[in-house]
Amino acid sequence: MSFFRVAALSVVALVAATGLAHAQDALKKDMIGQWELSTTERSKTCVVTLKGDAAGQGSKLELEPACKTALPFTKDIAAWSVKGLDIVRLQDATGEAVIDFTEVEAGIFEGLRQGEGVYILQNLAAARSMAKSMDQMIGDWAMVRGNGQPICSLVLTNTESGPDNFQVFVKPKCDPAIAQFNPTQWRLERGQIILMSKAGATWQFEADDNAQWRRVPDTADPLIMLRQ
Template sequence: MIILRGFALIIAACVAAMSPARAQDATTLKKEMVGQWELSTTERSKTCVVTLKGDAAGHGLKLELEPACKTALPFTKDIVAWSVKGLDIVRLQDATGEAVIDFTEVEAGIFEGLRQGEGVYILQDLAAARSMAKSMDQMIGDWAMVRGNGQPICGLTLTNTEAGPDNFQVFLKPKCDPVIAQFNPTQWRLERGQIILMSKAGETWQFEADDNAQWRRVPDTADPLIMLRQ
């Protein structure tokens, strides 16, 4: 989807060149970005509050980083300003205007950026990020995995014990269905509204919340797996 969107924007840019519409897009994004944002690793194990402002500052616009940023995310020590590049790139930049990290919007209000050799970072509205943190706290504890007919086939516990970058430990209870036991998840994370279970072999299962406050494995099947909070 991101590739298609980017391709469409390139075509539009070629047609419109430096048209007022393109300028308006950048101007609108600048206005929308003014405010408080959370810069974090993908699962918020390390976070930093960034306040983007609309005032000019050297090669870009002013921003403020909370004091804890440099400890949580060392690369932020080089960030002194921000700007919008092209149609939809939000740049956090150094004193010369060069990118420290570039972000593009991957979902409404959620921006994603990559630093080579380090990984992916997320920039999202501070209030929304804190709401997500509360949601993650609600995930911790005991769960039952059941079939679509309600038959329990496994118990598991999601913990907040770190098990690597942005992941946390998960433990299976005894007497699990062979399918679950063979998968044998050891880590989990909450990512973009999904519970992700991961095995030692690197296999992943994704679960999404449905309208009945259940978490169903996706893609859905005729005999679905469902996670229920205990």
């Protein structure tokens, strides 16, 4: 291999390494602060404070005392670090991953623990704002068609029904299509209301510009949820 080719490859490697270092530094800077670590629908939560000070093979963090009860795996977390371009790692004292997170939306990270499921890491203020939004969902709702004709009434509750889900009560005299679907659980997930049937089928609703929730994907005869 010629000297010039070796030199060119060395420059490329240096540029790549520099770019990676800059990306890691930027992500690390963005992560310093308070975060909420939770199950997907926040039925179990704890506050994690990520710091910039070095700690062993990573950086310091603090877990609120309730973490070990709410999320037992957190007892193994001793530090945090940034790996690759976009992985935020909560690690044990040896540097091994307890859980790795990647950003799925602005300020929202997802991590998977085999045999347990998906966990969410998000900015604490944003998480508490989401909790307030969820509280606002609780109560009586009407389902209407696009022409405004009411076809069903239901109640979203804050009564837990299985992991991360809550009970739904459908009132009598609903449209046959809704009665057949027969939602029994709901949750708020990434800005959508998710209704679930006993059989495990799901309907998703997104808020529109008119402060109402439309079933997605949209159809020529939309199904809309309105707060009563």
